[in-house]
Amino acid sequence: MAKPALDRTRITRRGVLVAAAGTLFTAACGTDESNSPGPTTRGSEELIIGASLELTGPGSAHGVLQERALRITVDTLNEEGVPVGNLRRRIKMIYRDNGSRPETAAQQATELISKENVHALIGGITAETSLEMLKVAQTEQVPFISLAAADGIITPLPQRTYIYKLQPNAEDVARMMADLLAAKPKVGLIYSGGAYGQAGLAAVRKALGGKLAAESQLPPTGSNVSTAVRKVADAAPDAVIIWAQAPDSGAAVQALRAASFGKQVVFDPGAVADDTLTGDNATAAQDAFAIHPSSLAGMSLTDTTMADLDRRDFIYRYIQKHGAFRGFAPYTSDAVRLIANAARLGRSVDRGRIRVYLENLITEGIAGSYDFQPIKHGGMTADSLAVFQVTNAAWVRVN
Template identity: 85%
Template sequence: MAKPAIGRTQMTRRGVLVAAAGTLFTAACGADESNSPGPTTRGSEELIIGASLELTGPGAAHGVLQERALRITVDTLNEEGVPVGNLRRRIKMIYRDNGSRPETAAQQATELVGKEGVHALMGGIMAETSLEMLKVAQTEQVPFISLGSADGLVTPLAQRTYIYKLQPNAEDIARMMADLASGQNLRKLGVLYSGGAYGKAGIAALRKALGGALVADAQLPATGSNFNAAAQRVVDAKPDAIIIWAQAPDTGAAAQAVRGRSFGDQLIFDPGAVADDTLAGDNLNAVDKAYAIHPASLAGMSLTDTTMADLDRRDFIYRYIQKHGAFRGFAPYSSDAVRLIANAARLGRSVDRGRVRVYLENLITEGIAGSYDFQPIKHGGMTADSLAVFQVNGSAWIRIS
């Protein structure tokens, strides 16, 4: 396995990205307008963005947090508006609850494009809802930023030219898990993973990163099912630690199932575990001292933060605490999504869908959740050096590296 990651400094490339961002923004402004295919939406002094989010159903544990972050950021940006050409446009955000149903997300995407004339789309916390939305976005040539986690959302690139994603790539998370396990002398690993595109990407990345250290794996049944049988199959292999690659609320339920099978050793989560539900009720005892790989933004802010991105993050967290009482949980990808769209419109001096797409794929920037390095040959996700290791201590996620 790879060498230990605990204590390793991973911010060098991130600093380079931030320093280079201004240069690349300037270069992007000189792009040839002939490279901007796609229809121009009807005239407006607004930048219109449609969001289909999981505000109810299994994805609500993360969807509600994304809606909160999105509303805060839209309000912040609208205080001065977004300079686009010779206009300062307000962002008109249209929210829809897809109920965690892929077919509903697809229908909403169609209506947002056809009836509302949106300049861009975002949403799809779950991989399945994102996969349905991106079909509409690609067909209608509307920029779409997925809030979901599955590497297949942006590949093959030739069929995903209007599609971007923000969550970390599975291979980067898996590599950090392997480093963590090696550093903690955890030689045998078991894996419980969710079904669908999200879980498949995770287990594929883990098999590659862990190699012979992976001694057992099992797919979890659908949300709300009994996880005991899957947990027992992995526990029977007597691993030193069990990785749970799933999103809340499945993470807490899986942890309880593992502990119920008399497994007292280490648990390791991917970013999907980091939500209030995982630390609630009976879950808390099951996940105490568990590790998680997650964007470093989870640690909050520091008074020594001085870059523009740091100051934006501090302002966002302050506003979040003022409105919701505490800042914790899933990284605010939706906040970054709306900022990226606004930046692309600003740099392109237009809300034309094709121009927004062109400028999105040349953005290198540091957001609230982490850093992004989009290129014509790469449409996601977050850079690996945006990630950190956290551990559950009491009822909080504490950064340890």
């Protein structure tokens, strides 16, 4: 299959935003830490963050990778501590496994806030766990950074004032897919259920318009996907988009190939996990494309910015500890760095001040760039995305 020329040369905001970030960290706040909700912990030397992650269950394909990234970054930051006011605070990270169950994630969020007195929360790999966690975080007025992709996590904004997300917006991903498939007159879509899949469905419909010839929703994780996949394959599209997180993405592409569909396949970022390139999945996914943050390409010795150097250091530590770096964007790494930066800039671990400084952060992280504003709480900037192709069980960037 010929690789498309996708040199998306354009004037991007990314470099401008990062270059200007130092001048845009000035948020209007009072100086009295007692004015905002949550513990002020004036005498504490810890920045306490709670994480509820999918370490078991259907979301574990991504959850385990995010836990690894989080532990590496917390250890790195704790080597010198986080300067907050007159103190250098150590990050105290409290980990919980929600088992990919929304009700468990909500319970853990409640306990982390009420019993552990966390200053901020991270978690929710799946849309469903995030949506339950954010209800608790918003009610208790605790900053929460979601690791899920559904756009509804941060909207409507008046009801999500303490909520942020890092994954790319569905509309940005779908727009790149439309560019990639510009020469294909008929496109099929296979998407997962729930808020995640619905966001993808809406975005793809908007981006492709009349070119979308067939669509089908996958059954719950672990179910037989053959019937849902065959519905799209039988429409004989020129390409198929699979909008589903691992392991559903691997099951879908296997079923597509089993249905004798040999044409182009495009994954959304949720497919980019080790599971998708493991065993029989790797053969089925060969030559498929994926839209994903460009950090997936790894590191280069020519990288010279502070963000590049941080990324290189992170990847080096990850390889040292786990043997290989592939198949995901380390959103948890960026989440803990964003919280630490907000506490540093606000000179306080007060929950309200962390929230105010979070929504004025413009920064480039390990996974990509973020441009938070009072009217926008996520996700990753569109120019952080790139196109990759599966080549010999590896994700290779397409230029």
